[in-house]
């Protein structure tokens with residue numbers, strides 16, 4: 001990425017810094033937006049995070065923020081700050097593809113609640129970003145529109161399924177991103193792109209207008225380069241939504257205050273015995289071990305905690321998530337949304353549905369629909385889906401028991417750093433293993449986050465520390481993450497901002 005100077009002072013700033021500079025009149029939302037659009041122009045041909053850039057929509061939103069400031073109206077904490085939106089949140093003024101051909105030409109009739117909240121807060125949506133088709137994957141290679149590249153090493157994956165959101169933030173194309181986490185799709189790409197990403201408590205952020213993959217697991221959440229920025233976005237996007245029947249009617253946990261507190265003294269931290277060890281990349285384990293020692297040196301009380309059923313989380317997830325997806329994706333039938341194939345006036349409705357689904361869905365989506373249909377079929381339901389639900393309960397009980405002994409749990413976020421594009425594309429099992437550590441919190445519905453904890457000594461790529469907290473104790477995640485971030489910043493520079501010079505700096 002030599003020879004471009006698109007990374008200006010504005011694109012290098014944090015969201016908090018940009019919002020403050022806009023509010024103080026030191027820059028304008030339009031200027032900030034233009035700087036990020038220029039950055040996208042300069043580097044996205046290589047990173048390929050964006051499926052759709054919306055300069056007009058973005059500049060109109062920025063102008064509205066500048067007008068509000070000029071009129072002396074109060075601005076929210078992220079007003080004028082650009083954001084990359086995962087392409088499964090509906091938007092009336094941009095396409096929504098879910099990384100799939102099957103939605104070709106479809107335009108959503110309403111904004112997702114998250115989209116609407118961002119707009120109301122004056123956040124500038126730059127466009128829609130790439131993802132594994134219908135959020136099924138861990139590498140963004142399952143997108144119908146080609147893979148996104150990891151800004152740390154363009155030959156590697158950015159993780160997935162929120163790989164576009166994570167790569168855009170890591171490449172300084174946007175200070176903020178939004179993803180969804182069903183089995184790890186925020187935390188895993190955050191970890192391998194060296195940024196912060198949170199899966200809020202299930203029901204803490206609205207699913208209304210989020211194209212469904214597995215409804216009992218899908219959780220929208222924030223991504224950013226710093227813990228405070230992530231907390232600010234968490235607060236802006238979250239809260240009760242009467243349009244989502246599983247939305248929690250409770251106040252948003254005080255995540256911003258916790259990020260500012262950045263204090264772990266006296267906090268009881270449990271290292272999950274089952275996550276780590278054999279099969280994990282040595283460089284990941286090395287950085288994880290240092291992060292645990294760091295927490296101890298900052299005054300946390302560290303113990304080892306066993307969660308015996310976590311070993312069954314992956315198989316249970318790969319029955320529950322496909323089962324739900326086989327039902328949710330039945331609606332893409334060539335009649336109601338986007339693509340329609342074979343409708344020549346003589347074909348039956350069944351033939352058109354079959355041809356449309358055959359042409360419109362990619363291989364992984366088809367695999368999941370078949371797995372799920374099988375797991376739910378009469379005669380197998382109890383043995384597969386029913387059993388998986390029982391395992392899910394046992395995992396939730398493991399968390400309950402652990403959280404009687406400790407305030408938070410920690411583990412590596414992923415077993416390895418970013419892997420090369422193509423390496424696992426033909427091996428679904430190897431791909432599924434990327435989510436080994438993240439899936440338990442999805443099944444139990446509790447809050448979890450990934451924060452950078454340095455670069456692996458064996459390959460120089462980012463490593464994530466996963467922090468897990470009880471349901472509605474999301475604020476604890478930020479206390480821990482902010483303390484780790486501050487200590488690492490002081491010791492060896494910010495893992496992303498300093499160690500990687502980023503695209504276009506040389």
Ligand code: GLN
Pocket residue numbers: 135136137138160161180181182183184185186213321432435
């Ligand atoms: N990689 C996991 C899967 O493919 C998780 C995806 C997600 O969280 N959306 O199902």
